[in-house]
Amino acid sequence: MKYGVLVERFGVPDITVDELxxxxxxxxTKNTMIRxxxxxxxxxxxxxxxxxxxxxxxxxxxxxxxxxxxxxxGLEEFMEKEVGEICSENLITVKHDANVMDATDxxxxxxxxxxxxxxxxxxVGVLSYNDIAKRLMKTVPTK
Numbered sequence: 001m002k003y004g005v006l007v008e009r010f011g012v013p014d015i016t017v018d019e020l021x022x023x024x025x026x027x028x029t030k031n032t033m034i035r036x037x038x039x040x041x042x043x044x045x046x047x048x049x050x051x052x053x054x055x056x057x058x059x060x061x062x063x064x065x066x067x068x069x070x071x072x073x074g075l076e077e078f079m080e081k082e083v084g085e086i087c088s089e090n091l092i093t094v095k096h097d098a099n100v101m102d103a104t105d106x107x108x109x110x111x112x113x114x115x116x117x118x119x120x121x122x123x124v125g126v127l128s129y130n131d132i133a134k135r136l137m138k139t140v141p142t143k
Contacts, residue, residue, distance in 0.1 A: 017103050018096040020135055021117045021125035027052045028061065030084025034069075037061065037083055047113045050123050051087045057116050057123040059087035093118045094127065103127055 027050045028037060040049065041063060051059035065086045070078050093116045094103045107115055107129065114128035 015100050015135075016096070017094055017098045017100055017117055017127050018125070020100060020131045021096070021127045022131055023125045025050060025123070025126045027123065028083050029053060030058060030082060030087065032083040033079075034066070034081045034083065034086070035079045038066070038079075041066075050116050050126065051083055052123050055122050057091065057093065057118055057121060059084075059089040060091060060116065061087040091116060095119065096124050100127075100132070104132060 026040065026044055026046070028040065030051055030053065032051075037049070040046075048060050048062040050057055051061055061083050065088065069081070069086050092106065092110055092112070094106065096117050096119050103115060107113075107127075114126045116123055117125040117127055
């Protein structure tokens with residue numbers, strides 16, 4: 001059964017993103033050193049971090065961004081870079097009051113593991129597959 005069908009079948013579609021999102025996510029800035037970013041990835045076991053400046057979302061940096069840059073530049077040179085040099089700035093975001101089904105469709109279609117949640121341009125949270133799965137686990141009947 002597809003993920004979107006599960007979400008729809010077990011009662012998640014009528015709620016808004018802000019009911020499921022992770023509030024106050026761990027973030028980095030464009031000035032965060034790559035060395036520190038690597039430590040954050042190890043510490044939190046996330047796939048990506050929002051990049052913010054003064055609470056405004058500026059980008060996203062992923063483990064894939066790290067791997068691609070290491071391949072191009074070599075490890076030592078790369079570790080001295082800042083996040084702003086490798087983060088993605090063309091973002092897909094969702095408003096905090098959006099429907100969860102719409103956000104889930106976006107995650108699936110874009111192939112992302114999470115989507116930043118914004119109010120105006122301010123980051124207020126992130127919605128990930130884990131957030132949706134936690135809700136599903138509460139609503140899916142067990143045998």
